Amino acid sequence: DAGITQSPRHKVTETGTPVTLRCHQTENHRYMYWYRQDPGHGLRLIHYSYGVKDTDKGEVSDGYSVSRSKTEDFLLTLESATSSQTSVYFCAISVTSGGTSTDTQYFGPGTRLTVL
Amino acid sequence: AQKITQTQPGMFVQEKEAVTLDCTYDTSDPSYGLFWYKQPSSGEMIFLIYQGSYDQQNATEGRYSLNFQKARKSANLVISASQLGDSAMYFCAMREGDAGNNRKLIWGLGTSLAVNP
Numbered sequence: 440d441a442g443i444t445q446s447p448r449h450k451v452t453e454t455g456t457p458v459t460l461r462c463h464q465t466e467n468h469r470y471m472y473w474y475r476q477d478p479g480h481g482l483r484l485i486h487y488s489y490g491v492k493d494t495d496k497g498e499v500s501d502g503y504s505v506s507r508s509k510t511e512d513f514l515l516t517l518e519s520a521t522s523s524q525t526s527v528y529f530c531a532i533s534v535t536s537g538g539t540s541t542d543t544q545y546f547g548p549g550t551r552l553t554v555l
Numbered sequence: 556a557q558k559i560t561q562t563q564p565g566m567f568v569q570e571k572e573a574v575t576l577d578c579t580y581d582t583s584d585p586s587y588g589l590f591w592y593k594q595p596s597s598g599e600m601i602f603l604i605y606q607g608s609y610d611q612q613n614a615t616e617g618r619y620s621l622n623f624q625k626a627r628k629s630a631n632l633v634i635s636a637s638q639l640g641d642s643a644m645y646f647c648a649m650r651e652g653d654a655g656n657n658r659k660l661i662w663g664l665g666t667s668l669a670v671n672p
Contacts, residue, residue: 479664481663489658543605
């Protein structure tokens, strides 16, 4: 258990409304990630963070923004939700062992978002 | 071009038998890492095993082992003595470059494994 929680776990919203998903970790890891998982596409990186206020885009960042004002929290915002953003969203952290020789991503439980 | 290819969309295995899930990768970076994750029907993503490109031996973790063939660019997951609880989706992923500077993963599309009693 890497101490990662996501909230909410399930959400149904309407097209055009803003939505914020929260990822919280308890172990002060530097790197955090947001992914979406869709059938036929596997896991796709939306945004990631390498420290407080340090974020960068992933491969599917359009329509999403992120913020990280504290080490433990990484927020994903859909500014104006669309039906194409219906998906399962996973947060992950990167844990290093053996100096920098090995890093492993551990995942939160996921958030199932439905945009009607 | 796909950097991680999992060619088996679905696999079946009898309980207690061994099964191999295929993963091929494509990179020109001499330093990389390969990961396998399990996703049961409950949805969580569970880390299973890691292989570094410079590791001399194949990685093992309990019933999981990684058949790493560098020249063929393959990193197949072997599950020995399959159990009903092994039924899940399995994902292969790759990190290109050293862990310190680049921690993004490239993911395959997964293989669905069903273990039959």
